[in-house]
């Protein structure tokens with residue numbers, strides 16, 4: 001009897017293998033499987049597990065030997081399978097998210113890595129999880145979550161660029177203003193120098209015209 005409680009009429013063709021994987025994880029004795037999470041958000045756990053640990057877990061659980069028994073499921077392809085493919089909008093993070101929603105609704109209570117992993121694999125039973133060759137895998141449509149992430153990144157980059165441009169423009173404005181002030185100062189100094197010169201000339205001219213007065217007796 002499998003520990004997967006999911007009842008469905010549409011079963012993934014690899015459900016028997018999934019059951020085997022689940023039973024294996026149930027019997028695992030290594031300490032890591034008893035690691036507990038508590039008071040974390042689901043997204044924190046998704047972030048932590050989806051990249052490294054569960055990627056490796058999927059790879060080592062659906063072994064190369066098992067995968068090679070199934071040729072690429074790409075349309076009319078039948079090449080040797082090398083890729084473990086989650087269905088459209090059924091990515092690894094999404095399946096972890098579904099598993100957490102199901103078995104860990106109250107995050108104030110502890111949950112083990114083992115329980116999450118088991119439910120994660122059980123979630124595969126109702127998906128289009130399959131094996132494909134590299135070419136067919138790469139040509140799969142992107143998941144909505146990936147597209148959304150890319151769009152968010154693009155928007156962030158654009159707003160960062162706009163901010164950079166704004167700062168550059170502001171810097172230039174300040175530089176121009178400083179330059180204008182300096183130029184005005186130089187012009188004013190020059191004007192004053194010339195004024196002084198003129199005053200000196202006028203004084204000299206007036207001194208030359210009027211004879212020197214003899215000092216008072």
Ligand SMILES: [Zn+2]
Pocket residue numbers: 072073074077078079132133134135136137
């Ligand atoms: Zn293929």
